[in-house]
Amino acid sequence: MTIARVALPVATAQFFDYWVPSGFELRVGAIVRVPLARRRVIGVVVELLEATPVAPEKLVPIEELLALPPLPDDVRELAQFVASYYQAPPGLALALATPPAGTSPTRTRDPARPLALTDEGRVTLPTALARAPAARALLERLLPEGAVLEPEALAALAPHLRRVLAHWRRDGLVSARVPRREAEGELRLNEAQAQAVASIDAAHGRFAPFLLQGVTGSGKTEVYLAAAASAVAAGGQALLLVPEINLTPQLVARVAAALPHARTATLHSALPDGERRANWEQAARGEADLVLGTRLAVFAALPRLSLIVVDEEHDGSYKQHDGVRYHARDAAVWRAHRLGIPVVLGSATPSLESYAHARAGRYARLVLERRADPRAAPPAIRFVPARDAGRDDGLAPALMAAIAARLERGEQSLVFVNRRGFAPSLKCSACGWEAGCPRCSARLTSHRAPMALVCHHCGHRERVPRACPSCGNVDLLPLGHGTQRLEQALAAAFPGARIARVDRDTTRRRHAFADMRARMAGNELDVLVGTQMLAKGHDFPRLTLVGVLGADNALYSADFRATERLAALLMQVAGRAGRAELPGEVIVQTDFPDHPLYRALVRHDYDTFALDLLGEREACGLPPFSHLALVSAEAHRREEVDRALDELHAQALAECREAGLAVDVFTPVVAPLARRAGYERSQMLLRSAQRAELQRLLAAIAHRVAASPQRRVRLAIDVDPAALA
Numbered sequence: 001m002t003i004a005r006v007a008l009p010v011a012t013a014q015f016f017d018y019w020v021p022s023g024f025e026l027r028v029g030a031i032v033r034v035p036l037a038r039r040r041v042i043g044v045v046v047e048l049l050e051a052t053p054v055a056p057e058k059l060v061p062i063e064e065l066l067a068l069p070p071l072p073d074d075v076r077e078l079a080q081f082v083a084s085y086y087q088a089p090p091g092l093a094l095a096l097a098t099p100p101a102g103t104s105p106t107r108t109r110d111p112a113r114p115l116a117l118t119d120e121g122r123v124t125l126p127t128a129l130a131r132a133p134a135a136r137a138l139l140e141r142l143l144p145e146g147a148v149l150e151p152e153a154l155a156a157l158a159p160h161l162r163r164v165l166a167h168w169r170r171d172g173l174v175s176a177r178v179p180r181r182e183a184e185g186e187l188r189l190n191e192a193q194a195q196a197v198a199s200i201d202a203a204h205g206r207f208a209p210f211l212l213q214g215v216t217g218s219g220k221t222e223v224y225l226a227a228a229a230s231a232v233a234a235g236g237q238a239l240l241l242v243p244e245i246n247l248t249p250q251l252v253a254r255v256a257a258a259l260p261h262a263r264t265a266t267l268h269s270a271l272p273d274g275e276r277r278a279n280w281e282q283a284a285r286g287e288a289d290l291v292l293g294t295r296l297a298v299f300a301a302l303p304r305l306s307l308i309v310v311d312e313e314h315d316g317s318y319k320q321h322d323g324v325r326y327h328a329r330d331a332a333v334w335r336a337h338r339l340g341i342p343v344v345l346g347s348a349t350p351s352l353e354s355y356a357h358a359r360a361g362r363y364a365r366l367v368l369e370r371r372a373d374p375r376a377a378p379p380a381i382r383f384v385p386a387r388d389a390g391r392d393d394g395l396a397p398a399l400m401a402a403i404a405a406r407l408e409r410g411e412q413s414l415v416f417v418n419r420r421g422f423a424p425s426l427k428c429s430a431c432g433w434e435a436g437c438p439r440c441s442a443r444l445t446s447h448r449a450p451m452a453l454v455c456h457h458c459g460h461r462e463r464v465p466r467a468c469p470s471c472g473n474v475d476l477l478p479l480g481h482g483t484q485r486l487e488q489a490l491a492a493a494f495p496g497a498r499i500a501r502v503d504r505d506t507t508r509r510r511h512a513f514a515d516m517r518a519r520m521a522g523n524e525l526d527v528l529v530g531t532q533m534l535a536k537g538h539d540f541p542r543l544t545l546v547g548v549l550g551a552d553n554a555l556y557s558a559d560f561r562a563t564e565r566l567a568a569l570l571m572q573v574a575g576r577a578g579r580a581e582l583p584g585e586v587i588v589q590t591d592f593p594d595h596p597l598y599r600a601l602v603r604h605d606y607d608t609f610a611l612d613l614l615g616e617r618e619a620c621g622l623p624p625f626s627h628l629a630l631v632s633a634e635a636h637r638r639e640e641v642d643r644a645l646d647e648l649h650a651q652a653l654a655e656c657r658e659a660g661l662a663v664d665v666f667t668p669v670v671a672p673l674a675r676r677a678g679y680e681r682s683q684m685l686l687r688s689a690q691r692a693e694l695q696r697l698l699a700a701i702a703h704r705v706a707a708s709p710q711r712r713v714r715l716a717i718d719v720d721p722a723a724l725a
């Protein structure tokens, strides 16, 4: 009898044994459905055995072998590495690599035989397509032209036919040459870009990590696409990771233009399950040449993977903050190493980790010094005092004047503030009472339309009181400025202006973000107000002013990564202004214009700033000069939290003593957010100069964390935490 050992998506280090019914062609990596307790779950076969310690009467059969390609070795090994490095249950890590559950949509087409217009006129047309009148018309139009659809022929097509063709191309049914955006033919890489691409190409077939550093607009994306094109031309698959789902539609269009013959699949968690599953299959069957995806796509099965690109590698969204707390950039580097392929990490503001690797010569540094479009000069940056900003509207007079000037000239402005809602707090003018969340140690944010007080930590929502619950005073003041308040202030100041707000509240709808972008591009908007969602990846030629509010908050934050993040954010937003022929301007409201970060920003000089910050990190023994893990605990009662962490602390100290591990085990402290959603929280920091020593300590205490004796305390380990909060 054959036994399959299966990893299941449950929080245990254990695997589960099942017997394999005859007729099942099982391989390691196969994706199966099995019964577990009273449920049926999807799992991955990790081992095939002759025997099992499980008692025969308890052994049950595998129920179904899903009609999916088995996970390739490198993906299974990646998941196993992630499980062990991040101290996560292996079954949960492997679950990241499997497609969303559900029945496979019936495959309506046969992508193995696409309708190849480029293929000596040999055409296989799926019957459904052949019957459609639009398809017939299109084919009649195309086939006399010969096998290849030239840009002129395409341009001559009626718009509805072009749409049909676009659909076919998207579905991988046809490959057709499409004119480039300028219709001028190929965009020529400049020298710096060409050199970068040549270096990446030259590393084909071996592990080679690159840090591609270039300001926003320097043409990094063109480098990724050119390198991907060579990888695909050589028969490989390329994986392009991006931080935001909002960026993918734009990028998909650029990919289609740059790699017209490549079949692209997108993978991100906002896709409907069926679509994501179909795309996953295309990738796993080797049918997709290029996979474009967010964090999770680092686990995509890609049998011919030969290049990985991580765009905006510094971005915080690559780190998962719950469950399996992996970092997709670091996982990408691991996978590239395992496969022996190049990996390109791109950013205008590299993470200090990657920056330090490049300085130490472990990553090859590729630099794009200037914006690719010669017409685009870097924006001028000005600082205006935040304290002059009107108490109610929050906008400094100089910023208001600059917006007015843009409105006059028919140009666009972006006002950036890192808070959604109306105001971050509601305060009594008489007694100082502030609206607080009953379940968290945090203030409630005032929201308008609909009017409510909302907790941004736990989602708690309540009505705005008419009077102060503490003294009865009716004069309650919203304090500080969120996106809603700025939107209102701008509307009052510029009654004729077309203003839109972009934050998590306005973009819940699936296409809301794309709609905003279309309105911006179509010149239907004058001013955008929004949160960091606006910071990345858009190219609006008429946008010439960026105003930044509330940046100072991060300067004196307790979080050691706050200034690094602020620098990245500011350089990103600055990169939004004036991308083409219209020069841009950035106005930052700050009371500390002499801060080194702002001085570096003025000179567009991330390097000096990064080196400064690296010096500080080294002096304090912080990453990348040390490795951290944060053990957190939460429970309803503070004593339980304290007791659990104190025990773990003692155990960790003992372990270090016994095993001679050089790890700093810090005394547990109350978490910066002491209570969240009704849970009291504390944390304990572990630090070591040696990653391996920290890993050994974690391995020794992990089972305690997993099987914490008092089940009422939730313990978790975060390795390489993004923040100490």
Ligand code: ADP
Residues within 6 Å of the ligand: 187, 188, 189, 190, 193, 214, 215, 216, 217, 218, 219, 220, 221, 222, 223, 372, 373, 539
């Ligand atoms: P990044 O990814 O570094 O922000 P992009 O690749 O998006 O930069 O390029 C910024 C702009 O410059 C885009 O509009 C792009 O089409 C244009 N561009 C990039 N490379 C070139 C080039 N070699 N010649 C002309 N324009 C270019």
Ligand code: ZN
Residues within 6 Å of the ligand: 428, 429, 430, 431, 432, 433, 468, 469, 470, 471, 472, 473
């Ligand atoms: Zn009061």
Ligand code: ZN
Residues within 6 Å of the ligand: 437, 438, 439, 440, 442, 455, 456, 457, 458, 459, 460, 676, 677
């Ligand atoms: Zn709350």
